[in-house]
Amino acid sequence: MNRAPFGRSVVSAMCGIGTLSIAMLCGCDTNVGQRASATRGMSLLEIAQKNHELSTNYDERWVAPIGRGGRVAAGIVGADGAEITVSCGSCHGNFSPDASRRSADGLKEFHQGLHYQHGGGQPLSCLTCHHAENYNRLRLADGTPVEFSESHMVCAQCHSKQYRDYEHGAHGGAIGYWDRSRGDLTRKTCVDCHDPHAPAFPLMRPTFKPLDRFLNDGHSTRAGAEHD
């Protein structure tokens, strides 16, 4: 059970010639969406590393580490130019789950390089959030299956204050109309900003500075003097 219980067939498919047909059998489609273009041609390890580089441009940061919405990128591009994805269960259905696993360290085949830091000193097990019997779903603490699209319900079990704020519109930001009678309001969900496997908000590098007369002209003893 200590061996990585993950999809041998998909890994070989990624490297081999028979990729397309196997991925098709696994039920591929193209719903990874526009984020896939940023990671096209990269190995899963490279994608994971990219996710955890110091973010200089938030928009380009690919948040979800391996998959999204219960599907993973197969690392290949279909005839229509879109990334091919595979449902989680198509591989996990062939292996028994390992409830003791609390990191990606030592995995030999899949999810290698997954940066996992969730739960502080006592990291959560994969199966705290992932459903052991159906990897296309998440689970609540009482075992209730939850769709990936409803993942905020899983987060809300522990992060109740953030969820309360979110429900009142005071967490997570918004785009659109404050006056709902005149237009729609688009809300983000937890995993749009927080990598669920390492949810701490990343360091960012400020990219824009107004060129004030009093900055960096030698007159100020404070501005920018002690840093960089």
Added chain:
Amino acid sequence: MTEREGNGSSNTTSSPPPDNALPIIGQMSRRTVVKGLGAALGMGAFAVAAAPLLEKRNEMSAAEFMQRHYKVLTDDDKSEIFRRLEEEAKQRYGAEVTIGDQRPQPGVRFGYAINLSLCNGNGKCMEACHRENNHDRTTGQSYIRVFEMPKGTQDLAQGNTGYTHPVPQLDKYYLPVQCFQCDDPPCVDVCPVEATWQEEDGIVVIDYNWCIGCRYCQAACPYHARRFNWKAPQIPANEVNGDQGYLSNRIRPQGVVEKCHFCLHRTRQGRLPACLEACPTGARIFGNLLDPQSTIRWVLANKRCFVLKEELGTRPMMFYFFD
């Protein structure tokens, strides 16, 4: 000021003293050299300073010179003026723009809140403001400044806006400052020509064509929220935001004061301000203070909000809180 000097002296131990001395040019002719230098500099400075005035006089049309105060304009006046300004934008910037006259909505009073526990000082709000509001590209102007503040103080003099290191730093908090649309705005009181005033939804606006550029309002604002257009903004044609308002983000003329207007060309049409939509941390919350169901009302009722320099009695409509 004494506070500031106190902090300065503690810093000077680590940083070299500012180089204020004039360069010394030989002992014998110092006086004459300095006098000559002063005269030359003075003349040069006068020529440089006068050039924009001459340029501006050439640019000002008779219609612009005769234009009356915004509040007494009829609808016909406005459409004529807006058309003229749109043509000017076309000529000077090569951009197609639409200048609207967004008015306050009945039953709306705007409030803004920022969660300082979430703000990490990344500065995306400044950048969004810069683009949305047609700011000068050469100076990177913006209505917002994000101060990196030592924890435990609200003294802006101890803040630093020039940081470039990764954020957030653990021993700092980040304080975005822009116009707070005060309920008792000192900037409005001091304007000698009533070029700036508060409207029904709380937004303090400026008629850029009525402003005489005296900058009294800049001096009166305790939050340094107002900016002066030392020169006409330079913006490439493809970067001009064509969605404009007469009292908000239209390209400002040279020699007038400007400031944040809560993106009134957006917010009076029900949309959210550009800085809020750009914030990657979700720290910004905007809404109608008169709507009991609004997010901003929930924040005011459930978070421990404060305003900057409350003791001045300006009653800002921008509220800060920590979680």
